[in-house]
Amino acid sequence: MAYITLKNINKIYPNGFHAVHDFNLEAERGEFIVFVGPSGCGKSTTLRMIAGLEDISKGEFLIDGQLANNWGPREREVAMVFQSYALYPNMTVYDNLAFGLSLQGVDEDVIDERVRKTAKILGLTDYLDRMPRALSGGQRQRVAVGRSIIRKVGIFLMDEPLSNLDAKQRVTMRSEITQIHRETGATTIYVTHDQTEAMTMADRIVVMKNGYVQQIGTPKDVYFNPRNMFVAGFIGEPPMNFIRRKVENGCITVAGHAFDLGKKLGDKVKDYEGKEIVFGFRPEGIVLGEKENAYIAEGTVELTEMLGDNANVYVDIDSDKSILKVTPHEIPEMDSQVTFSIPYESVYLFDAVTEMVI
Ligand code: ATP
Numbered sequence: 001m002a003y004i005t006l007k008n009i010n011k012i013y014p015n016g017f018h019a020v021h022d023f024n025l026e027a028e029r030g031e032f033i034v035f036v037g038p039s040g041c042g043k044s045t046t047l048r049m050i051a052g053l054e055d056i057s058k059g060e061f062l063i064d065g066q067l068a069n070n071w072g073p074r075e076r077e078v079a080m081v082f083q084s085y086a087l088y089p090n091m092t093v094y095d096n097l098a099f100g101l102s103l104q105g106v107d108e109d110v111i112d113e114r115v116r117k118t119a120k121i122l123g124l125t126d127y128l129d130r131m132p133r134a135l136s137g138g139q140r141q142r143v144a145v146g147r148s149i150i151r152k153v154g155i156f157l158m159d160e161p162l163s164n165l166d167a168k169q170r171v172t173m174r175s176e177i178t179q180i181h182r183e184t185g186a187t188t189i190y191v192t193h194d195q196t197e198a199m200t201m202a203d204r205i206v207v208m209k210n211g212y213v214q215q216i217g218t219p220k221d222v223y224f225n226p227r228n229m230f231v232a233g234f235i236g237e238p239p240m241n242f243i244r245r246k247v248e249n250g251c252i253t254v255a256g257h258a259f260d261l262g263k264k265l266g267d268k269v270k271d272y273e274g275k276e277i278v279f280g281f282r283p284e285g286i287v288l289g290e291k292e293n294a295y296i297a298e299g300t301v302e303l304t305e306m307l308g309d310n311a312n313v314y315v316d317i318d319s320d321k322s323i324l325k326v327t328p329h330e331i332p333e334m335d336s337q338v339t340f341s342i343p344y345e346s347v348y349l350f351d352a353v354t355e356m357v358i
Helices: 043-051 093-103 108-122 137-149 167-184 195-201 219-224 229-234 262-272
Strands: 004-012 018-027 032-036 058-063 078-081 155-159 187-192 204-209 212-217 241-246 251-254 257-260 276-281 294-306 311-317 320-326 337-343 347-351
Touching (some): 004 043, 018 043, 032 043, 032 195, 043 078, 043 187, 078 137, 093 108, 093 137, 108 137, 108 167, 137 155, 155 167, 167 195, 187 195, 195 219, 204 229, 212 219, 229 276, 229 347, 241 320, 251 276, 257 294
Parallel strands (some): 032 204, 078 155
Antiparallel strands (some): 004 018, 004 058, 204 212, 251 257, 276 347, 294 311
């Protein structure tokens, strides 16, 4: 049975704003779930409802099969790490870690053992006597995480815990949090607007937009089988390229080439005759030159970005801007024409009206 269940959860704020619509999710014990989506899509609101910090306006929230809508945060056995973590500035790292347990009246010996174990997991052993002001941002964040994991909880909630760190620290903490999750085994819900964090850390990703869940799936699922244009454009970096065209005689015309959509859609292409369709392909889904079993197109190179192991090439295809990912040895000249192939299996077609994948 799922450990946490959200059934048609809604949040309507007192001012009448409907921030979350019919959110459904079943998280297994020990699962690492990431809520991802642009600012304001309802990630934090949903997390706060799970934490018991925000009332659930409508719907059912269950923990281990029991209705928990009205349970307080303590009964839910949750720990939460926020974006703006506040450590106690006048306490050492040791005391910061120990404080919550002391309040609960836990024995000194047990506290000491847990503080040392937590510090070890987080690489803070050498800093236990330091004050927070004498720590780097990353170390402070680790203490904040430590304060949460030191209590043995069933549910671990994190709201953008890495957003105050620099790019390098974020990468390090990303793998540390994954490691901590493995060691503690707590069911974890992690909120971020960063699709890379979501892809690298999650067992399953919940993609949200405007208060609605767009798709729930493993990182592979949401990358390879996006349900709609929003998910296709949000997951993947650089984002998927989209070309909007009218279907005529089963084809769309791109850079003077007729793309026979029957190759992809079979008989279904008839349903789109005379209508607009969105042709999607990922920057990394292309091959330079002309290949078999692929749509072939050309574009003018407007900009190239050398990234080290690969390069982004910005091309103009009949005024549509697209990005192609190539190896560093394939970078074309500025203003030159590049011919590239989009293998049929790398193409995604979307209904231009519903924006759903076809
Ligand atoms: P971010 O990444 O910026 O934190 P988010 O996805 O976590 O965004 P939420 O903080 O959940 O988004 O907010 C969802 C929506 O609810 C936003 O439009 C926000 O303005 C609105 N909202 C949040 N708190 C309240 C409130 N107390 N009263 C009314 N509306 C609110």
